Amino acid sequence: VISVAVVVVIFTVRDESLDVLLIHRGAAPYEGMLALPGGLLLDGQHLDDAAVSRLQVETGVTDVYLEQLYTFDTPGNLERPAVPVTYFALVNAASVRLSSRSEWQAAWFPVRRMPELAFGNAAVVEYALERLQAKLAYTNVVYSLLPERFTLSQLQRVYETIVGKRLDKRNFRKRMLSLDIIRETEATLKEGAHRPARLYEFRSRAPERI
Amino acid sequence: VISVAVVVVIFTVRDESLDVLLIHRGAAPYEGMLALPGGLLLDGQHLDDAAVSRLQVETGVTDVYLEQLYTFDTPGNLERPAVPVTYFALVNAASVRLSSRSEWQAAWFPVRRMPELAFGNAAVVEYALERLQAKLAYTNVVYSLLPERFTLSQLQRVYETIVGKRLDKRNFRKRMLSLDIIRETEATLKEGAHRPARLYEFRSRAPERI
DNA sequence: ACAAAAGTGTTGAGTGTACACCCATGG
DNA sequence: CCATGGGTGTACACTCAACACTTTTGT
Numbered sequence: 458v459i460s461v462a463v464v465v466v467i468f469t470v471r472d473e474s475l476d477v478l479l480i481h482r483g484a485a486p487y488e489g490m491l492a493l494p495g496g497l498l499l500d501g502q503h504l505d506d507a508a509v510s511r512l513q514v515e516t517g518v519t520d521v522y523l524e525q526l527y528t529f530d531t532p533g534n535l536e537r538p539a540v541p542v543t544y545f546a547l548v549n550a551a552s553v554r555l556s557s558r559s560e561w562q563a564a565w566f567p568v569r570r571m572p573e574l575a576f577g578n579a580a581v582v583e584y585a586l587e588r589l590q591a592k593l594a595y596t597n598v599v600y601s602l603l604p605e606r607f608t609l610s611q612l613q614r615v616y617e618t619i620v621g622k623r624l625d626k627r628n629f630r631k632r633m634l635s636l637d638i639i640r641e642t643e644a645t646l647k648e649g650a651h652r653p654a655r656l657y658e659f660r661s662r663a664p665e666r667i
Numbered sequence: 668v669i670s671v672a673v674v675v676v677i678f679t680v681r682d683e684s685l686d687v688l689l690i691h692r693g694a695a696p697y698e699g700m701l702a703l704p705g706g707l708l709l710d711g712q713h714l715d716d717a718a719v720s721r722l723q724v725e726t727g728v729t730d731v732y733l734e735q736l737y738t739f740d741t742p743g744n745l746e747r748p749a750v751p752v753t754y755f756a757l758v759n760a761a762s763v764r765l766s767s768r769s770e771w772q773a774a775w776f777p778v779r780r781m782p783e784l785a786f787g788n789a790a791v792v793e794y795a796l797e798r799l800q801a802k803l804a805y806t807n808v809v810y811s812l813l814p815e816r817f818t819l820s821q822l823q824r825v826y827e828t829i830v831g832k833r834l835d836k837r838n839f840r841k842r843m844l845s846l847d848i849i850r851e852t853e854a855t856l857k858e859g860a861h862r863p864a865r866l867y868e869f870r871s872r873a874p875e876r877i
Numbered sequence: 878a879c880a881a882a883a884g885t886g887t888t889g890a891g892t893g894t895a896c897a898c899c900c901a902t903g904g
Numbered sequence: 905c906c907a908t909g910g911g912t913g914t915a916c917a918c919t920c921a922a923c924a925c926t927t928t929t930g931t
Contacts, residue, residue, distance in 0.1 A: 460668040504740045528738045530714045651909050652901045861882045862928040
């Protein structure tokens with residue numbers, strides 16, 4: 458019998474860099490290499506719950522965007538074969554507490570300069586990135602990368618970091634507003650910045666039901 | 668440990684109806700009910716291979732459009748829990764030989780009038796239909812529903828059957844040609860029909876690599 | 878002759894993209 | 905006073921949807 462592994466690609470945006478959370482493997486196979494966080498699905502556990510709790514363990518974060526990505530065909534470990542069901546998540550770097558005490562030393566790595574990964578995990582990251590970029594265009598995925606209220610410029614910086622290129626400011630604003638996933642907060646301004654600015658919020662801070 | 672089940676939603680278009688292949692369950696659980704064809708993933712077997720061979724067993728068909736759909740969270744059978752990895756496939760009804768001798772009595776059922784299904788399979792069929800309809804718009808999924816060469820009217824009938832509504836002939840033609848997934852076959856006409864007609868073919872009769 | 882399928886263009890609405898300047902504030 | 909970031913409008917290209925009649929052939 459083949460069992461099931463749950464693997465999570467956790468993205469964040471820090472400064473102007475799109476990063477992925479990786480752990481150091483402390484045991485064979487691939488001891489000493491970097492890998493995506495994951496583990497075997499336990500008896501009676503639900504897939505989504507396993508993904509959520511894996512995320513919680515690694516980052517302390519909950520209530521973020523989390524979506525199933527794909528189920529791969531490569532039974533990672535050959536001695537104890539398990540089919541990897543992969544997820545991807547987006548978390549706000551500011552609200553993360555990496556469990557530094559843990560033996561597997563989770564840390565952020567820039568997605569554009571991925572190191573070599575165990576279990577053929579490189580393909581998973583690549584696929585997750587594609588999906589993330591595609592979903593940007595028509596969903597509210599990034600809601601968990603931003604504070605509750607934000608300026609359009611902040612939002613644009615996040616988008617630019619993810620797609621990896623500059624966007625036109627006026628077109629970006631028009632598109633965001635017409636997409637109808639964000640809303641202007643009433644007469645609210647902001648101080649501490651260079652100049653007063655309108656604040657916006659997402660109409661919904663939950664992933665749409667698949 | 669939880670194991671893996673592979674489940675396949677096999678679509679075909681017959682006359683003007685979009686149908687799904689179902690089997691009669693011959694044993695508990697859900698004995699006597701209808702269900703999607705599927706089975707446990709065996710040791711050392713690859714997911715995609717399992718889906719292909721399941722399809723082959725049920726229909727005798729190979730080399731058709733087959734794509735992974737989703738991995739559900741409902742461990743169907745509660746005594747022997749297994750995570751269902753689902754696939755969907757499109758087959759040409761004409762080239763199918765249903766294994767009538769088999770004990771589980773595979774048969775076609777119209778997707779618009781699905782009977783009640785075992786294992787909560789109704790959600791799987793629904794999701795597969797959505798995905799199929801979405802993929803129609805920009806891919807060559809239907810290539811395995813048609814003979815190698817076909818008229819634009821035949822192609823349009825297939826599209827109409829899948830989306831469940833009538834399409835405008837002129838707009839349909841323009842769109843298909845501009846999508847660049849089909850090609851006019853050189854000066855070929857057709858006889859036996861009501862009138863001579865141009866024949867077209869797909870530029871590629873293989874699913875694009877994910 | 879008539880039923881059945883193949884073929885063929887134009888217009889209008891809406892959407893996406895390119896592009897440049899002014900203003901308020903903090904230092 | 906100047907550097908930084910916020911805010912704003914227009915013109916063109918393109919895409920999508922609506923719409924009706926003629927031709928050929930088999931019966």
